[in-house]
Amino acid sequence: MNSVYQINKGINKSIEFKGLKAQYIWWLGGGLIGLLILFAAMYFVGFNTFVCLGVILIAGTGLFMYVYRLSNTYGEYGMMKKLAKRSVPDLIKSNSRKCFMKVVK
Numbered sequence: 462m463n464s465v466y467q468i469n470k471g472i473n474k475s476i477e478f479k480g481l482k483a484q485y486i487w488w489l490g491g492g493l494i495g496l497l498i499l500f501a502a503m504y505f506v507g508f509n510t511f512v513c514l515g516v517i518l519i520a521g522t523g524l525f526m527y528v529y530r531l532s533n534t535y536g537e538y539g540m541m542k543k544l545a546k547r548s549v550p551d552l553i554k555s556n557s558r559k560c561f562m563k564v565v566k
Contacts, residue, residue: 481529482537484541485529485531485540488531489525496524499517500517
């Protein structure tokens with residue numbers, strides 16, 4: 462007997478949009494909003510419209526290339542792992558043995 466209900470095969474998978482994985486979608490969206498604000502500010506100050514468009518197109522192309530490169534290089538969780546690795550100390554220096562002498566057996 463055939464079921465009427467569709468089975469969702471994407472459960473517990475991270476979202477992906479046109480090759481961008483997980484948090485990189487948000488980074489690209491935030492960058493695009495920043496470019497929109499930059500365009501509005503430049504237009505409001507009085508720059509020529511074509512100059513504004515040229516700057517925004519160049520910056521937008523750079524933004525897309527940078528975010529896609531990050532997504533391909535680090536993958537879904539790699540960027541978070543890299544940022545977390547920076548907070549781990551290279552070495553722990555101890556001038557006393559007291560903390561090791563009180564080990565419970």
